[in-house]
Amino acid sequence: MGKTQYYTATSIDGFIADPGNSLDWLFEVGSGGEGANDRFGPFMAGVGAMAMGATTYEWVLNHERLLEDPSAWQKYYGATPSWVFTHRDLPAVPGATVEFTQASVRDVHRQMAAAAGGRNIWLVGGGDLVGQFADEGLLDEILLGVAPVTLGAGAPLLPRRMLSSQLTLTGVDRDEYFAHLTYRVNAKPA
DSSP states (O other): OOOEEEEEEEETTSEEEOTTSOOHHHHTSOOOSTTGGGTHHHHHHTEEEEEEEHHHHHHHHHHTTTTTOTHHHHHHHTTOOEEEEOSSOOOOOTTOOEEEEOSOHHHHHHHHHHHHTTSEEEEEEOHHHHHHHHHTTOOOEEEEEEESOOOSSSEESOOSOOOGGGEEEEEEEEOSSOEEEEEEEOOOOO
16 A cells, blocks of 8 residues: 655745645745756655645646646646545536545545555645645655745644654755755654
8 A cells, every 4th residue: 555645845934835725835945956847746646635625726726727727637637536624615626526525524534545555645735624634544664855935924834733753854955045854754652
């Protein structure tokens, strides 16, 4: 079985979106220099299913204008089966394999693992949704790109308490703008 991974960018002060739930701050950071974009392609090649919260989905939908150009979804995510956790009615991207759900993360994780076929599950965000997976012991790895930005407020990276006994640093890398950190999530102490 593949890993369940939270792969995201964060500000130095631990926010993944600004107070208006925007990621525009991230796109103001340089691309990371030569080779920086080589991370997403190999990461995505290992992904067999993905999940995101409604706020993240709406931001991607609007920022990428996916209802006007649904092919952009395919460009980024291909035919990867996707689940959006929501309590609202949201428009579906034409041609995308997206399921809207209100089910528990545990139930959906089983569906995602089956759909992933041994590949990884990507938890796109937001932080609270990822925290729900962590609460259920379903989060295996956190991959962070730390941007040279402070936001002061906004959507927290992971609004949960996780002690150092639960996280093991397994990788450190950098490019021109970002520090890249990888943590294995260990089982909660009994």
